[in-house]
Every structure is written in C-alpha cells, then in structure tokens.
Amino acid sequence: MLFFSLFKTLVGQEVTIELKNDLSIRGTLKSVDQYMNLKLDNITTLDEASFPHLCAVRNIFIRGSVVRYVHLPVNAVDTALLEDAARREAMTQAGTPVK
Amino acid sequence: MSFFGFDDKSTDIKDTKEYTFDDTYDGLGQQLQESGDDFNDETFGSFAVNDVGKDFEFGLSSSNATDVNNNYQQKPQSSSQAGMPSLQPIASLWGAADQAQKLGTNEVFDNNNFDHNNYDRSTFELNNSGHGNYDPTNGTGIPGKILSLEEVEAQLRAASLQQPQFQQPLLSMPGQFPPHQFQQFPPHMQFPPLSNPNEPNFQFPPQMMQPPFQQMGIPPMPMVVNQHSQSGQSISQNSNGPHAPQTPYQLEQPNRTPVKSLEEIRNQDLAMAAAEQDKAIRKSKKMSEISKYNNLMNHKDKDYVMRMQLAQFVTDDSYNEDFYYRVHTAIQSRHNPQQSQISNIDIAQAYVFQQRGNNRGNRYRGRNDSPLERLQQQVQRAVAYVKQHPKKNLFVFEGSLGNITTTSGKAPRQALKIKKPSEGIPSLTSGDNLSDLLTPTEKSSVSSPAFQLSPESNSSSNFNPPSSASRNIGNDKKGPLYSIEKVYSILLQLENTERTAPQSDPSSDEFKEWQDKMRSLLEELWDALQIMVPFDAVEGPSQVHPFIAMLSYNKGMKLIPRIFRHINKEQRLTILTMIVAHMSSLEVIRQGSYTTVENNEQSNDLPLRVREAIELFSQTVLPPLVHFISDTSYSIVVGLLGILMDRNDISYIATTKTGLAFLTVFISRAELISQEGNVTQSELELWNTTFDNLFRSLHGHLSSIFPSSNNIDDSYVWQFLASVALAAKLEHQRIMVDEVRDSIFGAMNEAKLLSPEHSHQKIANLNLFLNVMGLNATTTEISELKINE
Numbered sequence: 023m024l025f026f027s028l029f030k031t032l033v034g035q036e037v038t039i040e041l042k043n044d045l046s047i048r049g050t051l052k053s054v055d056q057y058m059n060l061k062l063d064n065i066t067t068l069d070e071a072s073f074p075h076l077c078a079v080r081n082i083f084i085r086g087s088v089v090r091y092v093h094l095p096v097n098a099v100d101t102a103l104l105e106d107a108a109r110r111e112a113m114t115q116a117g118t119p120v121k
Numbered sequence: 122m123s124f125f126g127f128d129d130k131s132t133d134i135k136d137t138k139e140y141t142f143d144d145t146y147d148g149l150g151q152q153l154q155e156s157g158d159d160f161n162d163e164t165f166g167s168f169a170v171n172d173v174g175k176d177f178e179f180g181l182s183s184s185n186a187t188d189v190n191n192n193y194q195q196k197p198q199s200s201s202q203a204g205m206p207s208l209q210p211i212a213s214l215w216g217a218a219d220q221a222q223k224l225g226t227n228e229v230f231d232n233n234n235f236d237h238n239n240y241d242r243s244t245f246e247l248n249n250s251g252h253g254n255y256d257p258t259n260g261t262g263i264p265g266k267i268l269s270l271e272e273v274e275a276q277l278r279a280a281s282l283q284q285p286q287f288q289q290p291l292l293s294m295p296g297q298f299p300p301h302q303f304q305q306f307p308p309h310m311q312f313p314p315l316s317n318p319n320e321p322n323f324q325f326p327p328q329m330m331q332p333p334f335q336q337m338g339i340p341p342m343p344m345v346v347n348q349h350s351q352s353g354q355s356i357s358q359n360s361n362g363p364h365a366p367q368t369p370y371q372l373e374q375p376n377r378t379p380v381k382s383l384e385e386i387r388n389q390d391l392a393m394a395a396a397e398q399d400k401a402i403r404k405s406k407k408m409s410e411i412s413k414y415n416n417l418m419n420h421k422d423k424d425y426v427m428r429m430q431l432a433q434f435v436t437d438d439s440y441n442e443d444f445y446y447r448v449h450t451a452i453q454s455r456h457n458p459q460q461s462q463i464s465n466i467d468i469a470q471a472y473v474f475q476q477r478g479n480n481r482g483n484r485y486r487g488r489n490d491s492p493l494e495r496l497q498q499q500v501q502r503a504v505a506y507v508k509q510h511p512k513k514n515l516f517v518f519e520g521s522l523g524n525i526t527t528t529s530g531k532a533p534r535q536a537l538k539i540k541k542p543s544e545g546i547p548s549l550t551s552g553d554n555l556s557d558l559l560t561p562t563e564k565s566s567v568s569s570p571a572f573q574l575s576p577e578s579n580s581s582s583n584f585n586p587p588s589s590a591s592r593n594i595g596n597d598k599k600g601p602l603y604s605i606e607k608v609y610s611i612l613l614q615l616e617n618t619e620r621t622a623p624q625s626d627p628s629s630d631e632f633k634e635w636q637d638k639m640r641s642l643l644e645e646l647w648d649a650l651q652i653m654v655p656f657d658a659v660e661g662p663s664q665v666h667p668f669i670a671m672l673s674y675n676k677g678m679k680l681i682p683r684i685f686r687h688i689n690k691e692q693r694l695t696i697l698t699m700i701v702a703h704m705s706s707l708e709v710i711r712q713g714s715y716t717t718v719e720n721n722e723q724s725n726d727l728p729l730r731v732r733e734a735i736e737l738f739s740q741t742v743l744p745p746l747v748h749f750i751s752d753t754s755y756s757i758v759v760g761l762l763g764i765l766m767d768r769n770d771i772s773y774i775a776t777t778k779t780g781l782a783f784l785t786v787f788i789s790r791a792e793l794i795s796q797e798g799n800v801t802q803s804e805l806e807l808w809n810t811t812f813d814n815l816f817r818s819l820h821g822h823l824s825s826i827f828p829s830s831n832n833i834d835d836s837y838v839w840q841f842l843a844s845v846a847l848a849a850k851l852e853h854q855r856i857m858v859d860e861v862r863d864s865i866f867g868a869m870n871e872a873k874l875l876s877p878e879h880s881h882q883k884i885a886n887l888n889l890f891l892n893v894m895g896l897n898a899t900t901t902e903i904s905e906l907k908i909n910e
C-alpha cells in the first residue's frame with residue numbers, strides 16, 4: 023500500500039493522469055483510495071482538440087484500473103523518505119518488519 | 122390558490138369563466154371519509170401529503186376567482202414575495218435532510234410541504250403575474266415575521282371593507298384558513314361545508330386542506346371568535362372543527378409585512394423575481410429529481426459502509442504500513458507548526474476530514490459528540506473486530522468448482538505473482554551457478570525480468586548472501602548493493618527503536634532493555650558497514666575496499682550523514698580515516714579528474730552522471746566529515762593529511778573537485794589551529810614537514826588542477842590555492858604564482874569578455890587567491906592589495 027500512502031500526501035496537489043486510452047487529464051487531486059481510484063477537480067485535458075467533450079467537465083472520477091501513469095509534482099515527493107518506505111514494505115513482506 | 126397544485130398552464134382562463142366549482146368538481150371528496158384526518162400530518166408525516174396525487178384540477182375555479190377578484194389586485198402585497206422563490210431550493214434541501222433524519226417536528230413538515238407547494242405556486246405566479254390576484258404571503262411559513270393579533274385583525278377589517286363580497290367565504294371556515302387565503306375562493310366554494318356541517322372539509326381534497334394549514338399555522342382561537350362576533354354568523358361546527366385543537370401552533374401566524382399595496386411595486390417585484398424564480402424552479406426540479414433517492418440508505422447502512430471502508434485502512438502498525446504518509450505528514454507539520462499534530466489514528470482522521478467535506482457536515486447534526494470522536498470510536502471498534510476475525514484469503518466451498526479469493530485493500534489481488542526463490546529453487550545462493558540448478562523451463566524463466574526481480578524484492582531482509590567478507594569483496598557486482606541495503610535495514614530498525622524510546626525513568630528495566638537493543642543494533646550497523654574488514658583481504662589490481670565500494674553508489678553516499686548521527690567519535694574518525702586512506706579508490710575521485718576529460722574534444726566537461734555523483738558526494742558525505750574535521754585536534758588533522766599523502770597520488774587527487782575539497786579543508790583547519798598558537802613546537806614542525814611534502818607533490822601539477830573548460834565554475838580551485846598560499850612560505854607562493862600565472866591572466870582576460878556581474882564574480886574568485894599574497898586583480902591589472910585599499 024506504498025502508493026496509497028504516497029498519494030494520500032499528494033491530495034491537493036496538481037497531478038497529470040495519463041489513462042490507458044491515451045487521454046491525459048490534469049487537475050487537482052481531491053482524493054484517492056486503495057484501488058487508486060482518483061478524484062480530480064478543475065480538470066483540463068492536455069489534448070483538448072481531440073476531446074472537446076471534456077472541455078465542460080470540471081471534476082472527474084477515475085477508476086484506478088484505467089490509469090497508466092500519474093505525473094507527480096516533483097517538489098511534493100520526498101524521494102529519500104519514499105525509498106525508506108519501500109524498504110520497510112519490502113522488509114515487512116519478507117517477514118521481518120521493522121519493529 | 123396555487124398552493125393547491127393547480128397548473129394553470131392547462132387551463133384557458135377565457136374558456137373557463139362560465140364554469141362553476143360544482144361543475145368542475147369531480148366529487149371525489151365526497152367519497153372520502155374525511156373525518157379523523159385532522160392529525161394525519163403528525164401521524165404520517167409529510168409523506169401523507171406528498172403521496173396524494175396532484176392531479177386534482179383546481180385551476181378552473183381559481184381562474185373564476187381571478188376574474189371575480191380583479192379589484193383584489195390592490196391587496197396588500199408582501200415584499201417577501203420576491204424573496205420567496207429563493208427559499209425553495211433551501212426548502213427542498215431541508216425536506217431531503219429532514220426526511221432522512223425522520224425528525225418528527227412540525228417545523229420539518231412545514232418545510233416539506235412548503236417546498237412542494239411553493240413550487241407549484243411559483244409556477245402560478247409566473248404565469249399569472251398580470252393578474253396578481255393572489256397573496257403569496259399567505260402561504261409563507263417563514264418564521265420571524267409574526268404579526269400580532271391586533272395587526273391581523275386590522276388587516277382583516279381592512280380587507281373586509283375593501284371586499285365586502287368576501288365576508289362570507291372569509292368567515293365560513295375561520296378555523297382552518299387564514300382569512301386572506303380564503304378570500305381568494307369564489308363564494309360558492311365555501312358554501313358546501315355549511316350545507317354539510319358534519320364533514321366540514323369534505324369539499325376539499327386533502328392536499329388542498331393540509332398544505333395551507335401547515336404552511337400558515339392556524340389562526341388563533343381568539344381571532345376566530347372575533348371574526349364570529351364581527352360577522353355575527355354562527356360557525357360553531359367549524360370553529361370546533363378538526364384543526365381546532367392545534368391552537369398551540371396557531372401563534373405562528375403567517376407573516377405579512379405592512380401594507381404597501383402598490384401595483385407598480387408589485388409588478389416590479391414580480392418582474393425581478395421572475396428570472397430568479399425560473400432559476401429556482403429548475404433548481405428545485407433538479408433537487409426533487411435527486412431527492413427521490415433520499416433515504417435509500419439509512420443511518421445504519423451508512424455506518425456499516427463507513428466501517429467496512431475504514432477497516433480497509435485501519436492498521437495498528439501504521440509506521441510500517443503507512444510509513445510514508447505518517448512521516449511526511451510529521452515533516453510537513455514541523456514545517457507548518459500551525460497544523461495540528463498527527464494523532465494515533467491519523468488515517469481515520471485524514472479520512473474523516475475528507476468525508477466531512479463531502480457530507481456538508483449535516484449528517485451528525487444535533488448530536489452531542491463530534492463526528493471525529495464518533496469515528497475514532499468506530500475505528501477502534503473496527504480495528505478490534507478485524508483483529509478478532511482475521512481475514513481468510515481463500516474460501517473453498519464444498520462441492521464448488523472454484524475458489525473464492527478475497528482480497529483486501531492491503532493485499533489486493535496481484536496481477537503479477539513472483540516466485541520466491543525459496544519456493545522454486547531451494548538453497549539458492551548468489552554464488553551458486555544458477556543454470557546448473559535449473560530445469561530447462563526454469564532456465565527460460567530466469568531470463569524473464571520478473572524472475573530476476575525476486576532476489577531483491579522478496580529476500581530483501583536477508584539480502585546478505587555476501588555475509589562473509591570474502592564473498593562481499595569478490596567479483597560480485599551486486600555485493601556493494603547488498604551491503605548498502607543491509608546497512609539500510611539495520612538503520613531503519615535503529616531509527617525506529619530510537620523513535621520508540623521509553624519515556625520512563627532511565628534506571629528502569631524497560632529503559633535498560635531499550636538501551637541494550639540500541640547498543641546491539643549499533644554494533645550490527647557497524648559490522649554491516651564492513652569498515653573493519655582488513656584491507657589485505659581486498660588486495661588486487663582493481664579491488665576496492667567494501668566500505669569504499671558502497672560510496673560508489675548514490676544511496677551509499679546518502680547513508681553517511683544518517684550513520685554519523687548514531688555512531689561515536691572514534692567510529693567517525695575511523696570512517697574518515699578509511700575514506701582518506703582510500704581516497705583514490707572513491708568513484709568520485711577515480712572518474713572525477715578533468716585530466717581524463719581533456720582528450721575528449723566533444724565535451725570539455727565530465728559526464729553528467731559523474732558530475733551528479735560529485736555534487737551528491739559534496740552534499741551528503743562531505744558535510745559530516747568537514748564538520749568532524751572542524752572539531753578535531755591538530756594532530757589528527759596533520760595525521761590524516763599524512764595518511765592521505767602516503768596512500769594516494771596527491772597530484773592526481775588534486776585534479777578532482779572532491780580531492781581538492783578535502784585538501785582545502787585539511788590545510789585550512791591545520792593552518793587555523795597553528796595560527797591560534799595553541800600548538801607545541803613538535804606539532805608545528807610536523808605540520809611544516811607535512812606541508813612541505815604536500816607542496817612538493819603538488820609542485821609542477823598546479824596548472825592541471827583547473828577544470829578543463831572555462832565554463833566550469835573554478836572557484837573551488839582558487840579557494841584551494843588560497844588555503845595553500847595561506848600556509849605557504851614566500852618562496853612557495855612565488856612558485857605557485859609562476860605555475861598558475863597562465864590561469865590568472867586567462868581568468869582576467871575572460872572576465873573582460875563577460876557581462877559585468879559574471880566578470881565581477883570571476884575576479885572575486887581570482888582575488889580569493891591573490892589577496893592572500895597581498896595582491897589584487899582587476900580585469901586589466903594586478904596590483905598590490907595595499908595600494909588599492
């Protein structure tokens with residue numbers, strides 16, 4: 023659940039979601055759950071010419087399974103901490119959690 | 122009148138003039154047993170009203186009234202009329218919320234009916250604005266505009282004077298209707314009840330009776346009596362009628378602002394209100410569309426869903442399962458102290474805050490405890506429940522053909538299953554020859570990336586196949602990476618233990634236990650650093666000491682500052698000595714020399730990867746070391762410099778940024794201490810000898826310490842030269858200037874071509890060195906410093 027832990031800290035940040043159907047949506051992350059379902063607010067489509075029907079859409083719910091990439095805001099991610107969190111998770115999965 | 126749900130779009134006023142109520146009335150009311158309806162609203166709530174169809178066509182008779190009552194347009198018009206429509210969405214909200222809460226207060230029902238009836242009425246108002254023969258204020262249940270009894274009576278009297286022909290209807294049912302409401306009905310409507318006094322309301326379908334009743338409250342009894350005395354008619358049946366007992370509510374007399382009674386104002390109001398009303402209508406239509414799904418889930422259902430959702434999030438080991446979020450939040454709150462500290466169940470809190478934003482905060486309205494507290498309790502219960510009932514991951518029902526796998530939020534179904542080495546290949550160690558052990562199919566899977574993931578991803582805790590030093594130092598390229606990860610895992614344990622230090626008294630057993638744990642972890646950490654591995658074991662042409670090898674990787678460099686926090690002074694010195702002694706083995710030194718770049722004509726700078734490594738080294742490894750050096754004693758500094766010169770090729774090290782940084786720090790520190798004067802003569806002599814040796818090593822190479830390109834920032838070189846010049850004797854300085862003369866003039870010439878600020882910077886760097894020798898440079902000349910001053 024490392025990604026969930028990470029995404030929770032990104033709530034309120036501007037992210038770009040790239041979907042598996044090549045649609046890219048940029049907006050403020052409102053919430054995320056453990057399936058990586060995402061709620062975005064104030065969205066814009068990066069390719070508005072191709073998806074004009076999305077011009078009028080302000081907020082959106084994205085099912086986690088259709089997400090291909092999430093572009094994270096660099097400044098909002100603490101990579102050193104993320105490395106540690108990944109190590110902890112690996113240790114937990116290996117049966118020797120940090121205690 | 123429009124309260125009663127008539128739709129006047131469907132009626133043609135001109136055509137319906139000749140109709141009378143009796144003609145149009147379908148007689149349904151007579152078939153109803155209306156007695157005992159008086160408390161329907163209390164008994165069944167507003168639903169009783171809502172369920173009754175609105176198909177009753179009342180427009181005909183009302184339009185009749187419209188024509189009859191044209192003089193009625195002068196009737197007092199409430200200024201609240203314009204404000205009315207805007208209330209409708211709110212009212213429907215109330216309706217929705219109240220239905221959900223099933224609150225049984227009369228006020229709620231009033232609001233409910235208020236909503237529906239207002240909706241119809243506003244339709245009417247729009248279409249009938251020309252007639253304006255109604256008084257919407259009668260229908261308003263707006264609190265706070267209660268007229269006193271005297272005022273009401275005064276209005277009644279005024280109305281009765283204006284429209285004497287309405288005396289009859291006004292008085293016919295005083296118990297149920299406020300006078301003005303009633304006046305709108307044509308006279309013939311009111312007579313049927315009198316003809317059948319035992320069923321006073323029979324001529325009105327229920328939805329007609331109840332809404333105005335609820336909206337307006339009931340005129341107080343005294344008023345009824347007054348009306349009686351005024352008119353001199355006996356309507357005792359009605360005054361004792363079904364609604365009479367509700368007198369307690371009657372004080373909520375429908376509000377009516379004082380009389381304005383100007384048609385212009387009214388029309389203006391109407392016109393202004395029209396647009397708003399139209400909007401409000403559409404909005405309330407939408408609201409009623411939505412609100413039909415209200416109450417699909419009751420409060421218990423919602424609680425259950427919330428509990429199930431929370432159970433997915435809740436953990437009693439949040440530092441392992443939600444480490445990133447916890448620490449990140451803690452760091453953030455440290456940076457923004459106004460944010461509240463995270464509590465134990467911060468997940469739930471974070472979750473609740475989100476939820477609270479969504480439900481407009483009215484879900485728990487009227488409860489004493491805060492929603493947060495309630496949810497925390499709920500979370501605790503959920504945690505307890507989850508603990509008591511560990512989830513089975515696989516259900517096999519007897520007789521069924523398949524399995525039902527349940528995945529949880531914490532362990533979702535894996536799209537990719539990676540075989541653990543222990544399952545597939547027993548006793549696989551890094552040294553074993555894989556291909557010998559594997560069957561052909563397994564061999565093919567070895568080449569797949571998924572399989573290759575396995576040693577790192579699954580055995581991360583015991584990624585110490587190179588547990589013995591000899592293996593580590595062997596050819597295994599992954600050796601340093603394993604070592605680094607091992608150090609990290611111990612470091613994480615150590616930091617976690619440090620975080621959970623017992624608050625109790627240092628002499629207690631608990632504390633001693635904790636101290637022991639810390640100590641053993643520190644020992645483990647020190648062992649894992651492999652710093653004490655004798656270098657003899659590593660001898661070989663390209664061999665590197667295991668500790669130094671770790672520093673070849675970025676994550677290995679990042680270890681140093683974190684380790685320095687925990688280890689003692691001797692251990693720090695050991696690390697420093699190790700680094701100094703093996704400096705030329707360091708990756709940043711080996712690849713960081715500009716002398717190797719010069720042959721490359723395409724790019725004069727080092728490869729990006731190397732530059733980044735050098736930058737990282739000076740950001741992570743150097744600061745703790747420099748800090749240590751600046752605290753250390755004279756003899757140690759001089760000793761370390763001696764080791765550096767003994768074990769390394771100074772002329773090469775000096776061509777690297779990192780090497781120069783070390784030299785600069787050592788020389789400046791030693792020179793600083795010797796200038797302070799707290800040094801013995803023998804120590805000073807040792808320093809002078811060491812420095813002479815150093816200078817001899819550098820002699821003839823000083824021109825090569827500059828970066829290969831003019832575009833690279835060379836301030837560190839001038840800093841180094843300045844520190845050397847500071848410690849150097851006069852003849853040394855002369856040699857230095859001779860050697861770097863080209864660079865000095867090169868820098869000056871360059872500065873001429875640059876923009877003023879860059880030029881200034883370049884000269885400033887140059888002067889770092891020249892000022893030490895009492896010289897000062899401008900873009901054009903070098904002069905003695907004193908003259909310029």
